């Protein structure tokens with residue numbers, strides 16, 4: 001279970017002033033599957049980086065299973081059971097798909113085991129297992145490998161940042177199934193940042209982040225219809241929604 | 253010399269060196285010539301590959317009959333006594349239509365205070381349409397204060413349609429190295445060079461490549477990947493000269509760490525309107541996002557660096 005208490009993140013703006021990217025976020029991720037959505041630039045990836053420890057909040061506290069991890073390093077958080085699939089996967093020179101899957105698993109894997117994770121994300125393992133994770137891989141291939149790494153880690157908390165981005169239409173249904181299977185197996189929490197209705201559709205809970213704040217959150221059945229009826233998520237009356245989100249949190 | 257003789261004359265240190273420079277744990281199959289502490293420690297010739305000691309200067313001639321296929325020659329050099337300084341001249345005559353692998357390597361164990369120095373001067377005469385894979389590994393060990401120095405020179409003459417691949421690796425323990433590689437290529441000949449280098453401490457490594465593309469349709473691809481750590485210094489100089497309708501590419505890709513210094517000076521000269529020449533050079537530290545990615549998999553920063561470097565130099 002992950003809890004954010006009054007978490008803010010500021011960076012220095014162009015004119016030397018402070019720019020607040022996330023502002024006083026309070027949220028408890030305790031459902032099996034939480035989807036985060038919201039307009040571009042709303043602060044979703046920033047939140048994911050805060051959870052993984054890539055950046056640290058300028059204010060507030062992050063708790064993982066009740067333990068304060070606000071000052072914990074990336075490595076220690078990873079070891080404690082947090083995984084993060086990047087929105088933009090990183091490329092390497094000379095490091096192969098098998099190397100990455102093995103590092104992710106944290107133990108020696110047989111080729112068959114490593115291939116298993118690739119097949120799960122719809123990559124024909126034989127063609128990919130010894131390829132370098134370099135610029136020659138396509139964007140969609142990289143995204144799948146990124147997901148396979150998180151599968152291999154099998155941690156308590158898995159955060160996926162727009163896993164569907166760049167995945168072709170044909171494979172989309174398979175991707176949904178990947179998450180559904182993971183949902184069945186996981187003994188912890190999955191957080192998926194997504195703009196896709198079909199992904200939101202399998203979440204227990206949906207959180208909307210816009211303008212650096214949680215503007216709506218609640219059970220899928222409740223939030224999704226509202227989102228689908230909103231012509232423009234970014235300019236929808238945020239003040240009203242914030243109030244609503246606040247009220248819901250209190251009643252939880 | 254019979255195989256038994258070789259085993260008897262090699263001690264444990266020499267065996268470790270041999271494993272490092274030639275991936276050999278025993279004497280190799282096929283033709284070989286092992287030089288240890290300045291003298292011959294083992295030799296084997298085959299029906300197609302002859303090895304002859306030079307009369308006028310230290311070194312050997314390796315003569316490979318035309319049409320020899322799928323054979324290999326190992327010529328490791330081992331220095332395990334401190335203070336040896338030697339210059340060795342090895343000439344390779346590779347007949348037409350051969351397809352062979354040559355593994356040369358030099359391992360220095362210096363446990364003393366005097367510098368150990370090996371300069372190998374290798375000349376290759378590659379016959380028409382012959383294919384050669386040449387692997388050269390340099391390795392140093394021993395905790396003596398004496399320097400471990402290697403200055404290899406490689407001169408390559410390639411006849412029409414010849415193909416040669418050079419894999420030059422120096423990963424550990426050589427304090428100072430100046431490597432000179434020169435090649436001249438006739439029509440349709442092709443040369444591929446892959447250099448992998450890592451320096452640390454106060455080591456110094458300089459590579460000079462000079463390639464003359466003299467024949468129409470000749471090609472050269474010279475790529476160096478290196479990592480410079482601590483206070484070490486590296487210099488990469490490459491000059492490709494296009495004298496015909498040819499194509500050439502050089503690339504230096506370096507990771508710099510700590511207080512190291514790397515200079516890359518690729519140069520191109522075109523003396524023919526149809527010479528297509530490209531050079532690329534990039535020097536930079538390890539990308540932060542690569543470190544972060546591996547750390548999110550549970551690696552420490554040091555472990556992440558190690559993985560990135562060993563992948564880069566693989």
Ligand SMILES: Nc1ncnc2c1ncn2[C@@H]1O[C@H](COP(=O)(O)OP(=O)(O)OP(=O)(O)O)[C@@H](O)[C@H]1O
Pocket residue numbers: 011021038039040041042043044045046047087
């Ligand atoms: N280091 C930084 N310096 C300045 N601005 C930043 C920095 N990091 C993030 N931002 C800004 O913060 C806002 C939120 O970025 P973030 O990447 O979290 O958005 P997002 O919700 O993930 O968007 P998308 O849906 O496009 O992926 C953006 O306006 C971005 O430009």
Ligand SMILES: [Mg+2]
Pocket residue numbers: 044045046087161
């Ligand atoms: Mg984002």
